[in-house]
Amino acid sequence: MSELRICGLQKSFDGNPVLHGIDLSVERGTLLALLGPSGSGKTTLLRVLCGFERADRGTVEIDGRRVAGDALHVPSEQRRIGYVPQEGALFPHLSVADNIVFGLPRAQRRARHRVAELLELVGLPASFAERAPQQLSGGQQQRVALARALAPSPTLVMLDEPFSSLDAALRLETRQAVASALAAAGATAVLVTHDQSEALSLGHEVAVLWHGKLIQTATPEIIYRRPVTRELASFIGEAVLLQGVAARDRVTCELGELTLAAPAKDGAVDVMVRPEQIRLWRADETTPDGTASFDAIVQDVIFQGQDAAVGLQLQSAARTVVRARVPGYRTPQPGERVRLAIDGDVTAYARA
Incomplete structure (x- = not known):
């Protein structure tokens, strides 16, 4: 897996600034929790990093390769980023195995490349390969979505509030399974969330977006014990x-x-x-x-x-x-x- 470097990133919509000069570094093997209230710019930043949106200014580098900046915009499919959306977004007409290999080259799809290995990695039995997504619980579907994101061996994994639709008990169980899978894969990952306990319990580091500005990046303990503003102190707990x-x-x-x-x-x-x-x-x-x-x-x-x-x-x-x-x-x-x-x-x- 790789490192992520963001420098001076800006993005506006219809003349309204959403991201204001974001500077951020994520080291190899780190799970960064990107935390902020609704409307802070978290989803916009994720979409720019994935290549779904074009940055107005600034640069993005993944493993030393520039993918955005100076009129450069590398398409999302060429960035080698694994993406796990909120609802998993599995294809209902495909089996679990076919969902996992969906983004691989044809030969690997036919061979169901690494399906058993990836299911084991996310804590699911190999027998689930032939099941339909609708036969799985919400937490199991999110694990399959993570397996699909890891299948092409991406340089970076982006998780967009992947536990928000789960009930409390299932959310905790799925969080732990996803964190273990990312650690076992040695993945560099960015988790976008507005859930403070989720950010503090999962992130090796936490970066806080506030009105489109990155106001603090630190370990979970420092973010909680020494937040930089009184407003952040009240938001984080x-x-x-x-x-x-x-x-x-x-x-x-x-x-x-x-x-x-x-x-x-x-x-x-x-x-x-x-x-x-x-x-x-x-x-x-x-x-x-x-x-x-x-x-x-x-x-x-x-x-x-x-x-x-x-x-x-x-x-x-x-x-x-x-x-x-x-x-x-x-x-x-x-x-x-x-x-x-x-x-x-x-x-x-x-x-x-």
């Missing part, structure tokens, strides 16, 4: 935002004096805390020595089985309500008095 004052590597807010994950400019800031960082103790429990805790009253509880979202009103600031996330077995009751403390460092954003 639940976020508690409080006003505070930063000084060097510390920040003071209504939850005490906290350590910053990265230095912030001294002065007024918004402090971002993840709900799972807020630890709770019942009023009659003893907190660990040296832990600064704050009294609060439970306002509301949303129980979700393995965990629960808890709304808390701080007693030191009657109008301040924060939301914590606690293990399901430690779920408090509305009206209960508790104590809370912050675990770990936090991120701050300068206030204008």
Whole structure:
């Protein structure tokens, strides 16, 4: 598999800019999750990379070969890109085997080249080769679509929200199977998604598109713990935002004096805390020595089985309500008095 290099990529439709100077690199064997809200330009970027749309400006290189730029536009069929669409798009009149070999040369189609190997790679039994697509579950169809994309040994695999139509349990199972298959094939892949948990759990790296601009590319942990804007912090997961004052590597807010994950400019800031960082103790429990805790009253509880979202009103600031996330077995009751403390460092954003 190969590397992908994008430089200064721009695309407009009817004079309306959609992509604004995208610069991005994807190393060999990497699964990059391209994340962003609806309308951020994810699908447009995918279509430009695949050659379905022509770039206005900028360059695209795959494994050192330029496929777009300076009036150059290599057709999609010559880019050696495997493409997995949202719904799988299998041909209903062809068997699973014939779907997998559809894009291969005639001799290889007749020989059903690598069908058994590819089915095994995506976690399906060889006996599925003779089945019709409509005899498979949605997750199995997506695995066959991936096998079809891998059959010609492409230089790059593009996945366009391939799990969005699956129910929750099937989505998780299919995600794991697809990730394992891509890793086993040593594939370089770009997964387009608006699902934050999908991007964080599957991507070796996550690139975030926001209004047509690439605002951050980093590991999933950094994207989640240190998002570059407060808007991204709220998009990538639940976020508690409080006003505070930063000084060097510390920040003071209504939850005490906290350590910053990265230095912030001294002065007024918004402090971002993840709900799972807020630890709770019942009023009659003893907190660990040296832990600064704050009294609060439970306002509301949303129980979700393995965990629960808890709304808390701080007693030191009657109008301040924060939301914590606690293990399901430690779920408090509305009206209960508790104590809370912050675990770990936090991120701050300068206030204008």
